[in-house]
Amino acid sequence: MSPSVPLQEMIRAIRSARTQCEERGVIQRECAAIRAQFRQADNGGRSHNLAKLLYVHMLGYPAHFGQMECVRMIASPRYSEKRVGYLGAMMLLDEKQDASLLITNSIKNDLSHSNQYVQSLALCTLACMGSAEMCRDLAPEIDRLLRASNSYIKKKAALCAVHIVRKVHDLGELFAPAARSLLAEKNHGVLHGAVVLIIELCERNPETLERFRKVLPDLVQIMKGLVLSGYSPEHDVAGISDPFLQVRILRLLRILGHNNEGASDAMNDLLAQVATNTDSTKTVGNAVLYETVLTVLDIKSESGLRVLAVNILGRFLLNNDRNIRYIAMTSLQKIVGTDHNAVQRHRGTIVDCLKDQDASVKRRALELSLALVSASNVRSMMKELLLFLSSCPAELKAHAASGIFNAAERYAPSQRWHIDTILHVLTTAGGDVRDETVPNLIQLITNASELHCYTVHKLYRALLTDISQVSVSNQSEIRFVTEDDVLDALETVLQSHMSGPLTACLSLHHFTTASRIRSIVSIYGSCIDVELQQRAVEYNALFKKYDHMRYATAR
């Protein structure tokens, strides 16, 4: 058995392996050595062995035999061993493993340890992987630490409480009083933790939310202090004083002000102040502005403030930074229903974003553009959207197509335009059109009876281009198309295995009484494609029923 090498040497050895096979060999040897070491009595190198195992685990190799070692190390009185033991627990033991329960007692003991760094390890681990059972067990301990400990521990206990509440919702009640008193602390870490905890409590319990509305003045005070205070080196990020805390408080304000006039009024001035005073030249300032805008738009803010917020989003849309444009559109999406006119003002910029290189930005622009289509702008918007469709990424095609169909249906200025649009979509992205839109389309085409000839012409052209890949260059030829020509084309379509049921159905639907079509259709009564077969049988039945109806065909 080869002697165990120090951690860094092992890492070096693994990295110098030239092939996957060689790497596996090194790791197998190391794991064997580690296993052997685990079985031995305490030899002083336990933490290094476990660290090696954790490295191997990160590379993707199995490491479950280290679970019990983690449990043992956590129980060790030595800090170095506890540190690696807890790290191992967070990496190898999740709440789904049975072994995780074994560390509950160690965590409990360490939460009351005389050394705050040991307490910290326990808190961190509990907040990371504590199961509901562990949380229930240790909640009273955490509550105690929330009240009677130093800032270092309080801030961690607050976030631990957040995790507990997420796991066991009822325990929220337990932490509410302590959370409230934490707001009086000066330490930013504690304040931040307290706000996160209060957010969690309010989101889960409307009664708690009611009670926490009373602390609104305190929050406003804290926020004012951050925004208006001078430079504070400890918490400054590019001229913004503790942006992390600011963003959290703004989020809490949003929750407290939502659907509540009184609370919204109380925070109005503050929000205006933040919106105007925050420097927007760096991302961090924009992060705060973004949160402010989200808050303003989600509470019962007065109209002036709302306009201010939408204007900020408008500025964001023109920002060079793609990230800022993206989040601007996300926010505008949220209010496009309620503040439609305000968002319409930025339609031009949004449509420009359809041409952006980035798929995320494109997606957002598409959503927003579809929402902005109205009776007055439908022609120009549709032009842009159809242009977008021809070059948009594959994953957006289906969504774009159905979005266009919906918009066209709602705002079509004329039926001819509508059919044009539909056919355009079919030729551009026919394969991506969702099947459920087919019945609507057929219905539409059927209803526009005076346009049937027109539709047929266009369909014929579309079918031709679909199959032969040769564009119909001479438009005038269409005038001389006879019924037989059209049927020829259709027969080709039906015989071509490339055409989907959609095209076939549409084409069949327009020639319900032609006898030749009946013969074609009866062949397809036994077609392999189930849908075609179904359609064929249906139409055959229709033919027999309405034989007397002669249908004016293509001229």
Added chain:
Amino acid sequence: MQFMLLFSRQGKLRLQKWYVPLSDKEKKKITRELVQTVLARKPKMCSFLEWRDLKVVYKRYASLYFCCAIEDQDNELITLEIIHRYVELLDKYFGSVCELDIIFNFEKAYFILDEFLLGGEAQETSKKNVLKAIEQADLLQENIDFQMRLFAGSRDTAQRTGGNWTDINMVHIIIHLPPTSFICQLLYVADNNSNSPLSTLNFTVTHTHTQLCLCFLPLFRDKQCSTVWLISC
């Protein structure tokens, strides 16, 4: 935050921190797919993407991608700041950090992350405080790495880290030290509350596993000793 991943441009995972309970298999699958998706993005693209039902925020620093999955209601821009803060912390700790630092000292990278984020949320917004805490914890680790075994009597192998010393005449202190040469100062704390050393003893250590036999008879008698510290200076 649901999880944070650090990976290289070749897709090798350098750090993974999960704040939601998932099986190993699920974690591997998510990691593999997300890494592929992020690596496929072009350089100037948006730092945000919607992946499955999650919001993902990522940023590349030199050869490493920092990737976080956040909740629907979380602020994407502040997440970028969180990533940046973590990078700054690593940079300060390692002194101009590079990927190799994180590879060879991965456990330190985790310790730093755990001092900055707790349960997926930022726990300390002051850079200085995070670094101070790490420093203190490291010092604590070094101290106890100098393993102290306090024997009662002559060759008794019973391990003691505290207790009443009135019945002890002689104490063997065995100190296991890393292979470096430095001057050590032995302090001891008289009881849980008082931090002032009652006695100090200077000695030089040049070998590993140096065994020092020290007589503390007049020092330890009648005193409650809870912790013995060895610090390097």
